Amino acid sequence: MKGWVGKLDEVAASARSHVCVGLDPDPALLPVADVLAFNRTIVDATRDLVCAYKPNLGFYEALGMAGLEALQATVRHIRSVAPGVVIVGDAKRGDIGSTARAYARAMFEVWDFDAVTVSPYLGRDSIEPFMAYEDRGAIILCRTSNPGARDIQDLPTGSGPLYLRVAELIESWNVAGNLGMVVGATYPEELAEVRAAHPTLPLLVPGVGAQGADVSKAVRAGAGRMLVSSSRGLIYASRDPDRYAEAAREATETLRAAINAALETD
Amino acid sequence: MKGWVGKLDEVAASARSHVCVGLDPDPALLPVADVLAFNRTIVDATRDLVCAYKPNLGFYEALGMAGLEALQATVRHIRSVAPGVVIVGDAKRGDIGSTARAYARAMFEVWDFDAVTVSPYLGRDSIEPFMAYEDRGAIILCRTSNPGARDIQDLPTGSGPLYLRVAELIESWNVAGNLGMVVGATYPEELAEVRAAHPTLPLLVPGVGAQGADVSKAVRAGAGRMLVSSSRGLIYASRDPDRYAEAAREATETLRAAINAALETD
Numbered sequence: 001m002k003g004w005v006g007k008l009d010e011v012a013a014s015a016r017s018h019v020c021v022g023l024d025p026d027p028a029l030l031p032v033a034d035v036l037a038f039n040r041t042i043v044d045a046t047r048d049l050v051c052a053y054k055p056n057l058g059f060y061e062a063l064g065m066a067g068l069e070a071l072q073a074t075v076r077h078i079r080s081v082a083p084g085v086v087i088v089g090d091a092k093r094g095d096i097g098s099t100a101r102a103y104a105r106a107m108f109e110v111w112d113f114d115a116v117t118v119s120p121y122l123g124r125d126s127i128e129p130f131m132a133y134e135d136r137g138a139i140i141l142c143r144t145s146n147p148g149a150r151d152i153q154d155l156p157t158g159s160g161p162l163y164l165r166v167a168e169l170i171e172s173w174n175v176a177g178n179l180g181m182v183v184g185a186t187y188p189e190e191l192a193e194v195r196a197a198h199p200t201l202p203l204l205v206p207g208v209g210a211q212g213a214d215v216s217k218a219v220r221a222g223a224g225r226m227l228v229s230s231s232r233g234l235i236y237a238s239r240d241p242d243r244y245a246e247a248a249r250e251a252t253e254t255l256r257a258a259i260n261a262a263l264e265t266d
Numbered sequence: 267m268k269g270w271v272g273k274l275d276e277v278a279a280s281a282r283s284h285v286c287v288g289l290d291p292d293p294a295l296l297p298v299a300d301v302l303a304f305n306r307t308i309v310d311a312t313r314d315l316v317c318a319y320k321p322n323l324g325f326y327e328a329l330g331m332a333g334l335e336a337l338q339a340t341v342r343h344i345r346s347v348a349p350g351v352v353i354v355g356d357a358k359r360g361d362i363g364s365t366a367r368a369y370a371r372a373m374f375e376v377w378d379f380d381a382v383t384v385s386p387y388l389g390r391d392s393i394e395p396f397m398a399y400e401d402r403g404a405i406i407l408c409r410t411s412n413p414g415a416r417d418i419q420d421l422p423t424g425s426g427p428l429y430l431r432v433a434e435l436i437e438s439w440n441v442a443g444n445l446g447m448v449v450g451a452t453y454p455e456e457l458a459e460v461r462a463a464h465p466t467l468p469l470l471v472p473g474v475g476a477q478g479a480d481v482s483k484a485v486r487a488g489a490g491r492m493l494v495s496s497s498r499g500l501i502y503a504s505r506d507p508d509r510y511a512e513a514a515r516e517a518t519e520t521l522r523a524a525i526n527a528a529l530e531t532d
Contacts, residue, residue, distance in 0.1 A: 024365070058365040061372035068334060094385055095358050096412035099290070099324040106327035119360055121387045121407055123414025141387055146362035148389025155423045155431060162428070165421060 003178050004086060004114040004137045005202055008225065011084045012051045018219070018263075019256045020052035020088065020204065021248075022231025023074065024059045025067070029232065031239040035063065035070040038244075040077050042235050045245040046252045047082040052227050054204075056090040075112050086114045088204065088227070092141065094119030094126050104129040108136045115139050117182060117204070120166050124173055137178030140170050142194060145184025145207030167194050171201065180204060185218035185228065186211055192221035199224060208255065209233020215255065216262035228259055269444050270352060270380040270403045271468055274491065277350045278317045284485070284529075285522045286318035286354065286470070287514075288497025289340065290325045291333070295498065297505040301329065301336040304510075306343050308501050311511040312518045313348040318493050320470075322356040341378050352380045354470065354493070358407065360385030360392050370395040374402045381405050383448060383470070386432050390439055403444030406436050408460060411450025411473030433460050437467065446470060451484035451494065452477055458487035465490060474521065475499020481521065482528035494525055 001009055012018060023042065025035040032038050043053065055074060060067040078087055089111055093103045100122075107116040107130070115137045118130060130138035143153050143163040153163040163183075170181055180202035183191045195203065202225040207213040209230035219228060234255065238247030267275055278284060289308065291301040298304050309319065321340060326333040344353055355377055359369045366388075373382040373396070381403045384396060396404035409419050409429040419429040429449075436447055446468035449457045461469065468491040473479040475496035485494060500521065504513030 026364075026368070056361070056365055056368075058359070058361055058368035058372065061376065062368040064372075064376045065331070065334065065338070068331065072331070092361050092385075093324070093358065094360075095322070095324055096410065097414075098292075099322055102292070102322075102324035102328040106324065106330075110328065110330045119358070119385045119387050120418055121385050122410050122412055123417030123419070125412055125414040127414075144362065144388050146388055146391055148363075148391040148393075151389030151435060152386055152428075152432065153389070155428065157421045157423060157428075162418075162421065162423075166418065169417060 003135045005178060005225070007084070007114060008051060008086050008202060008227070011086060014084070015048060015051060016260060017049055017051045017256045018226050018228045018259050019050045019252055020054050020227040020229040021046055021050050021234050021252060022090070022229055023053055023055040023235065024231040025063070026059060029236045029239065031241045031244045035067065036073050039070065039074040041245045042248050043078055043081060045249040047085060049249070049252045049256050050085060052086040052088055053078055054088040054090050054229055056231070072111065079112070088139065089113030089116040092117050092119055094122050096122060097125040097129065100126045101129040104133060108133050115180065117141065120169065127173060131173070131176050131178060134176055134178060137180065139180040139182055139202070139204045142167050142170065142181040143183045143187060143190045145186045145211055145213070149184065149187070163190065164193065164197070167198055171198055174201070182206065183222065185213035188214065188217040188221040191218060195222050195224060201225065202227065204229060215258045219259050219262040223263055228255070230255060269401045271444060271491070273350070273380060274317060274352050274468060274493070277352060280350070281314060281317060282526060283315055283317050283522045284492050284494045284525050285316045285518055286320050286493040286495040287312055287316050287500050287518060288356070288495055289319055289321040289501065290497040291329070292325060295502045295505065297507045297510040301333065302339050305336065305340040307511045308514050309344055309347060311515040313351060315515070315518045315522050316351060318352040318354055319344055320354040320356050320495055338377065345378070354405065355379030355382040358383050358385055360388050362388060363391040363395065366392045367395040370399060374399050381446065383407065386435065393439060397439070397442050397444060400442055400444060403446065405446040405448055405468070405470045408433050408436065408447040409449045409453060409456045411452045411477055415450065415453070429456065430459065430463070433464055437464055440467070448472065449488065451479035454480065454483040454487040457484060461488050461490060467491070468493065470495060481524045485525050485528040489529055494521070496521060
């Protein structure tokens with residue numbers, strides 16, 4: 001397995017970790033003012049315990065140009081201190097072919113992400129430009145972790161709910177082997193259904209921690225290639241400027257252990 | 267009618283125009299190297315002929331930090347020389363509630379767009395933060411203009427194709443009166459269906475010009491509050507550095523006249 005999926009397999013095995021740390025700088029929660037210094041400290045404190053970092057672009061865009069500069073420097077820092085760790089750009093982009101090509105260039109050539117989250121709503125030609133980067137890839141929204149996931153993703157389609165049809169489409173598009181899916185930990189039954197039908201696709205599983213999902217239920221449901229993602233629950237484990245790095249490490253270690261324990265007792 | 271929809275009504279009436287000019291800087295097509303100079307020239311040449319400008323963020327992100335700075339300066343330029351014209355940020359964002367709040371802050375407070383395109387896939391809580399800015403608004407993807415639109419948007423749901431269910435949801439969410447929908451000009455039958463069911467919602471109708479839709483068919487199908495959007499067909503009407511401004515003005519005037527003629531003969 002080459003590309004970002006091979007990189008994921010390697011780091012998951014060597015770090016014995018399915019933990020993906022969401023790097024989401026929220027001014028209301030940050031223990032220090034400097035976003036880049038905060039991210040660097042979190043990365044330095046957790047880099048041997050994780051398979052991936054996942055900055056969500058919304059939080060950086062909300063900080064304007066300075067936020068985007070901090071994002072760029074954060075990616076460079078991860079590349080330098082943790083070159084084996086996967087970097088997922090959580091961007092949830094999705095546009096028509098010609099624009100999707102521009103977004104793919106932005107995500108892979110400007111920001112240097114290994115993989116990027118994208119929306120399936122515009123169909124195959126909106127995903128193809130991301131698939132064309134063979135060493136990179138796209139993680140496509142399937143069944144998300146939020147309450148509103150039900151509004152559209154659960155609509156009946158004649159052969160099961162929409163999210164299962166989307167999962168089938170993603171599998172059928174995955175000729176280059178560089179696609180994955182987002183399935184929220186907050187809905188373990190739906191997660192189990194998707195995993196049963198698609199045993200080898202990498203699953204990005206957000207929703208543990210602040211969103212309140214039961215870790216061991218979710219992990220058993222999604223077992224396999226899996227990035228279990230938490231943001232607020234890890235990086236804001238303490239908001240004490242003198243203790244937040246240590247607290248983030250402890251919270252990450254605790255999540256890693258809980259995931260591994262759930263997988264072993266399976 | 268207040269907010270961005272009121273602004274649209276006013277400029278559409280005063281400029282007698284439904285034309286939305288897409289400002290999509292593509293290095294392979296630009297007649298001059300400087301994106302900001304190009305955008306300023308296009309805006310200055312067309313500002314009395316349009317109801318809206320629509321920069322697509324993908325093209326600016328692909329140019330890195332310099333592209334994003336050009337976007338910021340472009341918005342400021344439009345505000346200064348064409349304060350009555352609507353600025354749509356074509357961003358197609360869509361994320362869970364807490365992140366959607368960050369994106370709404372980015373789109374309205376950092377970039378200063380009047381309205382922003384968003385994806386419906388994550389449901390109501392992904393849209394609410396945009397609706398909360400009462401003088402701004404969200405234009406939600408319904409039936410897009412690209413070939414892949416069929417893959418997911420046309421799936422049967424038991425009561426019609428998905429895009430019609432999405433349109434109903436958008437109407438039901440529109441308590442603040444600041445939502446609109448994207449429906450591609452390339453599918454005039456679907457456009458007519460959506461318009462018949464939702465006579466007052468603003469429709470952003472891309473796909474005329476380079477994407478090849480029949481203008482008069484699309485315009486008659488979507489008649490009402492409508493932004494008819496073209497990018498490449500207008501801004502790259504000529505790639506001659508000495509003539510592109512004049513050519514963009516001529517192409518915009520021609521599109522405006524074609525739209526108005528189609529509406530009058532209806």
